[in-house]
Structures are given as C-alpha cells and as structure tokens.
Amino acid sequence: MKKKRQAAERRSPCPLNASVEMLGDRWSLLILRDMMLRGARTYTEFLNSSFEKIATNILADRLHRLERDGIITAKTDPTDGRKLIYTLTQKGMDLAPVLTEMVLWAAKHERTGNQPLIQQMRQDKEGFIAAVKGRLAKQLDP
Amino acid sequence: MKKKRQAAERRSPCPLNASVEMLGDRWSLLILRDMMLRGARTYTEFLNSSFEKIATNILADRLHRLERDGIITAKTDPTDGRKLIYTLTQKGMDLAPVLTEMVLWAAKHERTGNQPLIQQMRQDKEGFIAAVKGRLAKQLDP
C-alpha cells in the first residue's frame, strides 16, 4: 500500500471528484489507453502511437502528473540511458474497467472506429480486462 | 435511435477519444453524478447540490454541451415557467457504469468520503447500477 496524499487539497471528499481531478482532462486517459492497449512505454512512443497528436509540453506535464498521482512510474532504460520507461502501477492497471466502460459507452452511442476491440469487450468484458491486466502485470513496477 | 452527429469533427475515431471529448473536463461528470445520485434536475439544484461549487457560467455551458451531445434534455417545468427540468436520456443513463467504476477506483486508491455508497457499489455493482437506472427511468425523456 502506497501512502495516500492530498485528500485535503481536493475540492470535495467525493470519490468521483477525486477521479475527475486526476483524470478529468483531454489527455490523461488517452495516454493510459496507449499504455494499456498499444504497449506505449516511452515519451516518443506516446507521441507517435496516438492519432490525436498531443503537444510535447502537455505530454511531459501529464506524465509527471500521472507519476505524482501514483498511476505510473518512470525509470531509465538500462539499455539506453536517454530513455525513460513508463510503467503502470497497480493503481494505473485498476483503471482498466473505467477505460473499458468508457469505450463501450461511446461505441454504443457514437459512430466510432476499432470495432474488433469493441466486439471483444462486449463478448467478454471481464475476460478482456483480465487479459489487459495480465499483459501489463509482466511489466509491473510496484 | 437518435441521429449520430459530429464523428467527423473528432480528433480521432477512437471510442475512448469520443468519451473524453464529451466528458473529459472538470465538471461534466460531477453534474451527471448530481443527477444520478442526488436527484438534481434544475439549474439551482445543480448549483446547490454539489460540494464543489461550480461557477454559474460554467454550469450553463456544460448543461448546453451535455444537451447538444444527447446526454441530457431540457424542458420547462409545466408548473413553473421559469424552471427548466433537465433529464438524463438513455445515453446519459448508460453512463452509470462509467461513474460507478470511477467511484470504485478512487475509493480503492484514495482517501475519500461517502463510504455507505461505496459499500453498496462493492457489494452488488450490477444491482446498484440497475437501481440507479430504475429510479431514473421513471423520469426518462426519450
């Protein structure tokens, strides 16, 4: 169990508000998607793996915030000292159900792409989440 | 089935991106929480029901955006012509699982309030969501 900080500086004690303060912006969840579903682990991988083209300063800021909030950790690549490898913590991996529900909701009500992914989620939601967590657990940073 | 607009103006076709574009800000999900869990239905109820104290111009803007995105609808109160009664659409009610997962995630990893709610969600997540939808269905606006 990690230490839990900053509950005091929150706008309210509501758990949903806590989630919104950590994730309620345009980019954080997309970065986590790229980690969970596309295997992105470094700065340039984040820049290139997403369709949405995040600005470099925003990416740097979001990575630092996610790290500060205990959702990801960073350590330098032992084989290349320039690279930082970002990894989801348990807290970060526990967001898989949130991402899944958001994807399923949008897929139901909007015209979106990536139908194979959605089929997979619909057919076996729990299995899908377990598979994501399983893949990520191999690279887990406690 | 309602018409589906604006998929073209999205930053990407990814379903998660669609969710983030509609809900990824500081207030939208908190407004939906107040509708789902606290029964807020009018402008002043939103202003007063939440701990977080949203600014009046932001509230007006978010209500219009949620309406534009088909998540809520507005109609004037037949008993009081000044009041607008906001109601969740089916699309809006379908966000109950998203809100639930976000609450459960924050409750697991942060120090938050409203423990009775969280207990209820943990004990029977599906039942909880069904109960919320059931309560809201009575006031459904198609």
Add this chain to the structure above:
DNA sequence: CATTTCACTTGCATAATGCAAGTTAAATAT
C-alpha cells in the same frame, strides 16, 4: 404593483492548452 426567484449573461482576470522552436544529455556514425 413590488419584490423575489430562476436561469442565465457579461466583463474581466487567471489558468490551461497548443504550437513552434530551442536545449541537454546520451547514443550512434564517421
């Protein structure tokens, strides 16, 4: 009628986001 309530707007200050260009350290190529 006069006042209050309701659902907003408006004006303005501050903060967040976005874009292009620059920086630094480490790795690779010559």
Add this chain to the structure above:
DNA sequence: ATATTTAACTTGCATTATGCAAGTGAAATG
C-alpha cells in the same frame, strides 16, 4: 575523437478555457 542523431524534454508566446462578481429579463409570489 568528433559529428550527427535521437530522446526527452523546455521555453516563449498566442489562443482558449475556467473562475469570480455583478448584472439582466422573464416568470412567480407577496
């Protein structure tokens, strides 16, 4: 050994979003 490239950022500046206080107009209430 030096030069170039790559990775991970910063910085400066313009644009957009958010936040606060005050104001507005229509409908309801006293």
